[in-house]
Amino acid sequence: MNIDEYDYDLYIDKYYNPDAINYDEETFFDVLVNCALLSIQSILPILSRLICTNLCFGVLTSVFSxxxxxxxxxxxxxxxxxxxxxxxxxxxxxxxxxxxxxxxxxxxxxxxxxxxxxxxxxxxxxxxxxxxxxxxxxxxxxxxxxxxxxxxxxxxxxxxxxxxxxxxxxxxxxxxxxxxxxxxxxxxxxxxxxxxxxxxxxxxxxxxxxxxxxPTKKNILWVLSTIKQVFISLLFLIISNCFATYLISDESNLLLVSYREALSFRNSHYFISFLSEASMLAAGFKNSKIWKNDHEWRYIVTDPIKIEFPTALAIVVTYWNKPMHDFLKKYVYRAWLPLGRFPAILLTFAISSFLHGFEPKVSVVLLSLGVFSYLQYALRDFVSKAFNVCVRVYPCTRVCCHRYKRNDIRSRTLQILFSITTVLHLIFLGVLMDSSTDEIGIFEKWRNLYFYSIWIMFVDLLIAFL
Incomplete structure (x- = not known):
């Protein structure tokens, strides 16, 4: 796979170049054979070593526990x-x-x-x-x-x-x-x-x-669950490498092409996340809530449904990488919270940028995500109070005291609008992770999109604080 940078979210060996395929002249079967199968073949060496090593560790620690x-x-x-x-x-x-x-x-x-x-x-x-x-x-x-x-x-x-x-x-x-x-x-x-x-x-x-x-008790479900997560990860790999470009061609309108670039990046992240879950399961780890449940094997790292159909940026941040979110919240955010919520958020995303290796475009994405998510959260909080409608990022946990409940048509309409702006933000930020950014630059990528997320940010700021 042709990737110009190694990142935790894009840790894929550079064996295969899908850009060499002319998708306009390829059928679905051609893409499956010439791209999907070759992509899977390229990752098999490291995948097999990873899973087999951890399966051996899991078996040994279980047999001789x-x-x-x-x-x-x-x-x-x-x-x-x-x-x-x-x-x-x-x-x-x-x-x-x-x-x-x-x-x-x-x-x-x-x-x-x-x-x-x-x-x-x-x-x-x-x-x-x-x-x-x-x-x-x-x-x-x-x-x-x-x-x-x-x-x-x-x-x-x-x-x-x-x-x-x-x-x-x-x-x-x-x-x-x-x-x-x-x-x-x-x-x-x-x-x-x-x-x-x-x-x-x-x-x-x-x-x-x-x-x-x-030690967790191993059974056939342990092996099947590990294999299942491997197959899911490979599915996201071929979507990222092959079918995103096949389904949305270069001749599509600018917003669709930008959505494709962001979608490809997100699917490469899902590939890594489910592969990491497979390696954790193979070694014998699983979520603490189901640790003693022999019939359930999961170690949730990400949630593609909550990211692809988002209700808010804060939800995307939480479920993009759940373990990393828990780490940043416990060891970074709470330590800086006495300075105020907004400074703590910025410092948390700054530390996250350091952890990703000070890559300029990654740092820009992370810091922008921190600002956008905070302003969206503040705007929804303001609208909820001003119009007595239940549209906060997180629904009321107990009895809802809002005049217009979560399922009210007015509340539903506002939630849909916020979801649309969230998808637009994900496109705006996701395009920077495409390899073309290294050639034309961050400014040019955003200028092609008319800086629309920046304008949305200013609108959020004006409504929420002015």
């Missing part, structure tokens, strides 16, 4: 992850990941020790959490601009992102005394866990340890 010592469990988890890392093509990238691991554990030990000697008045500024965040930012900047070439950095960026999220959450939990400093073996198994080292998703140290303390 009563006899497996804790240190052996963590060692096995880390070794499986190391094996997957070693399949990367760049030797320099592998060295940097191993170096980051070693420096990270030293950094954790160091920050925990010096924390005891810092005066309380300096604590908010020189906390272990803040020191680790600064160290990770510095490491990412040096890797991106000094130590590594662009191709190598793009290859390991997704791994560094998951690595950084684990580090931040781990140090934060140690600082809050939710957990104690893990041993080197525990740290090794958590950081290099094969279930999420390549594609995510992020999990907390407590959730990782839960698999050892209460």
């Amino acid at each position: 009563d006899k497996l010592p804790q240190q052996l469990f963590h060692s096995l988890s880390g070794i499986c992850g190391i094996y997957l890392v070693l399949t990367l093509s760049s030797a320099q990238g592998k060295v940097m990941i191993l170096l980051l691991f070693g420096l990270s554990y030293i950094c954790i030990k160091f920050t925990v020790i010096i924390q005891r000697f810092i005066r309380p008045m300096l604590y908010p500024y020189l906390s272990s959490s803040n020191l680790v965040k600064c160290a990770l930012i510095a490491f990412s900047i040096l890797c991106q601009h000094k130590f590594l070439d662009q191709e190598t950095w793009m290859e390991i960026r997704g791994i560094v992102m998951i690595f950084s999220m684990k580090m931040i959450s781990l140090v934060d939990d140690i600082e809050r005394e939710s957990i104690i400093l893990p041993s080197f073996t525990n740290f090794f198994g958590y950081i290099f866990s094969s279930a999420n080292i390549l594609f995510g998703p992020w999990i907390s140290f407590q959730d990782y340890m839960h698999l050892y303390r209460q």
